[in-house]
Amino acid sequence: MTDANPIIPHLIASSTSWIEGEAVRQLEHTARLPGMRAAVGLPDLHPGKGYPIGAAFLSERIYPALVGNDIGCGMALWQTDLTARRFKPERAAERLSGLEGAWDGDLAAWRADWKLEPTAFDRALGTIGGGNHFAEIQQLEQVFDAPALAALGLDTEHLCLLVHSGSRGLGEAILRAQVDQWGHAGLDPHTAEADAYRLAHDHALRWAEANRALIAQRLLTALGAEAEQRLAVWHNGVESVAWYDERLWLHRKGAAPADRGPLVIPGSRGALSYLVAPMGDGAINLRSLAHGAGRKWKRGEARARLSGRQRPEDLALTALGGRVICEDKDLLYDEAPESYKGIERVISDLTEAGLCQVLATLRPVLTYKMRRSEQSHRTGRIHQRRMRQD
DNA sequence: ATGTTC
Numbered sequence: 048m049t050d051a052n053p054i055i056p057h058l059i060a061s062s063t064s065w066i067e068g069e070a071v072r073q074l075e076h077t078a079r080l081p082g083m084r085a086a087v088g089l090p091d092l093h094p095g096k097g098y099p100i101g102a103a104f105l106s107e108r109i110y111p112a113l114v115g116n117d118i119g120c121g122m123a124l125w126q127t128d129l130t131a132r133r134f135k136p137e138r139a140a141e142r143l144s145g146l147e148g149a150w151d152g153d154l155a156a157w158r159a160d161w162k163l164e165p166t167a168f169d170r171a172l173g174t175i176g177g178g179n180h181f182a183e184i185q186q187l188e189q190v191f192d193a194p195a196l197a198a199l200g201l202d203t204e205h206l207c208l209l210v211h212s213g214s215r216g217l218g219e220a221i222l223r224a225q226v227d228q229w230g231h232a233g234l235d236p237h238t239a240e241a242d243a244y245r246l247a248h249d250h251a252l253r254w255a256e257a258n259r260a261l262i263a264q265r266l267l268t269a270l271g272a273e274a275e276q277r278l279a280v281w282h283n284g285v286e287s288v289a290w291y292d293e294r295l296w297l298h299r300k301g302a303a304p305a306d307r308g309p310l311v312i313p314g315s316r317g318a319l320s321y322l323v324a325p326m327g328d329g330a331i332n333l334r335s336l337a338h339g340a341g342r343k344w345k346r347g348e349a350r351a352r353l354s355g356r357q358r359p360e361d362l363a364l365t366a367l368g369g370r371v372i373c374e375d376k377d378l379l380y381d382e383a384p385e386s387y388k389g390i391e392r393v394i395s396d397l398t399e400a401g402l403c404q405v406l407a408t409l410r411p412v413l414t415y416k417m418r419r420s421e422q423s424h425r426t427g428r429i430h431q432r433r434m435r436q437d
Numbered sequence: 438a439t440g441t442t443c
Contacts, residue, residue, distance in 0.1 A: 096438085117438045171440070178438050219439045283438090346438090 053079040056086035059332060060396050065388070066092050073099040080233065082107035084295060087333045089302055090396035091341025091388065097231075100301035101341050103333035105290060108233040109241050111225040111248075113298045114285050118221060118248055119255025120180075120213030121281030122303075122338075124311050125263055125274035129206040131186045136370050136413045139184070142269050143372060144418045146182075147174055150261060161257035164250060171215040172254070173261035177378060178346070179339070180212045181316075181416050182266050183369075185409040188319060192406045195324060199309060199406075200277050207409060208274055209311055209320065210262050213283065214255040221247045236287075236296060252284055266415065280310045282338040302335040309406060312394065314340050316414050317365035317384030321394050323403040332402050340390040350380035357383070369411035374419040382416065 056078040060066055070092045077098050078086040084105045091101040098113050150157075150173040157172065158165060175182055187203045190196055201207065214221075225244060234241040256279065267274050280303050288297045303310050305325035313320040318340065325336060344352065362379050363371050373379040380386070397403050 115438070120438080168440075176438075177441075180438085213438075215438090216440060219441095223439095 054083055054085055056088060057331060058088040058092070059400050059402070060088070060090045060092070061399065064090055064392055064396055067094055069094040070099045070101075073097065074102055077102070077104060077113065080106070080110065082233070085333060087331070087335065089332070089335060089337040090393040091301065091337040091339055093342045094345075095300065098300060101337060102300050103302040103335035104298040104300075105288075105333055106233075106296050106298065107236075109236050109244065109285055109296050110231070110233040110298060111222055111244055112231045113300055114222070114248070114283055115300055116219040116222045117213035117283050118218035118251040119253075119281050120218075120283040121211070121255065121259070121279065122311055122313065123210050123256070123259040123263065123276060124278040125208040125276050126201055127206050127208055127267065127272050127274040129184070129270065129272050130204055131206055134184070134206055134412065136184075139270055139413055140370055140372055143266065143415050146262065146265055146415065147417055150265060157257065157261060161253055161260075163254055163257060166217050166254070168216040168220065171217075172258055173265050174215065174258070175212050175262055175416065176215050177375075177417070179342075179382060181414050182208065182210045182262055183411050183415070184413040185209055185320060186412050188408040188410040190407045192324075192404075195309070195406045196322075200275070201407075206412065208263055208266065209313060209409070210259045211313065212255070212259055212262055214251040215258065217254050218251045221251055248285065252281060255281065278310055280304055280307060288334075297333060299335055301338045303338045304334060305329055305332060305336045305402065306334040310336070311409065312337055312339060312390070314390030315384040315387040316369060316371050316382065316411055317367055318390045319367070319408040319410055321390065321405055322407040322409060323394070323397070323405055325403050327402055332400070336397060336403055337393050340387040340393055342386060343388045344386045346381050347377070349383055349386040350377055353380050353383055353385055365411065367410055369414060371414045371416065372418060373414075373416035375417050378416060
């Protein structure tokens with residue numbers, strides 16, 4: 048079911064930027080959905096499961112499948128009290144483990160602080176998850192706008208912590224219930240069904256935000272550090288927006304909001320991240336910016352392509368000198384810098400289009416993705432041995 | 438992306 052008179056999607060990328068054909072086809076297909084009013088592909092556009100990632104869509108209807116399973120996924124930045132001069136990455140790495148398991152703190156109090164209802168997925172509160180999610184200690188590298196940095200409460204002496212995670216199994220369950228009941232048809236916003244989805248969606252936004260805060264707290268506790276949150280955005284979600292004289296629904300799928308002040312657009316583990324200030328009125332970019340470098344290779348593809356030239360231990364230390372904790376080999380390869388496009392081009396596409404300016408860059412120092420417990424480590428080896436025999 | 442795996 049597609050619209051007879053589709054709107055023309057706008058792609059924000061210079062002519063020499065490489066965008067996968069499949070991603071553009073998905074963008075065009077999505078632009079044909081009924082009620083679609085505008086569609087934009089950002090420079091990190093890449094193929095997703097039916098719908099592209101790195102895109103924003105303005106529509107008369109609400110499309111849960113367009114938001115995807117990781118409702119509320121986003122980035123939050125803290126300034127820590129760790130000083131860059133004294134920080135010892137190798138010692139810090141030794142202290143970081145166990146963030147995959149359930150938090151042993153007072154979950155009820157945490158839920159109350161964040162106005163969360165109990166869910167069947169609360170054991171995952173405070174866990175990073177897989178895919179491109181991470182918690183990363185970063186150091187401000189180059190400052191282009193010192194007053195803006197000071198206004199944000201950031202300084203170059205202290206290390207930052209950037210957390211990228213989402214709503215884990217909760218968002219997945221919300222999407223699955225929608226697709227089971229309604230397929231991909233989308234919801235009329237003036238219905239009880241739409242109200243029910245919005246309620247669950249908005250709860251997942253808060254859950255995801257609370258998750259990022261608890262991840263930060265657990266990591267900082269392990270390091271004996273304290274921090275204050277400076278920036279927080281989500282890049283998967285749908286919201287009601289006043290668009291000229293209409294009320295429409297703005298879907299962001301791997302698209303950062305450009306209407307909530309400065310934000311960090313992270314590169315891969317082997318690249319700088321960019322602290323940017325959005326610019327412009329948001330008309331051509333649907334009030335959205337890229338959410339990262341954008342995947343170049345599909346998940347599951349990287350290990351075969353890379354393992355001949357890079358061993359897992361090579362990937363544990365990046366070109367910029369950052370350490371990476373990731374004891375899942377497939378994940379380590381999938382998230383290797385080579386699996387991603389260059390963040391520099393993504394940022395220059397945005398700045399050349401007049402959509403943001405760079406305030407500062409941040410260098411990755413220590414990235415935590417996942418540590419295996421002793422027990423699951425053994426299980427993993429047994430599993431691998433059995434697979435080899437098959 | 439996913440208490441991802443039957």
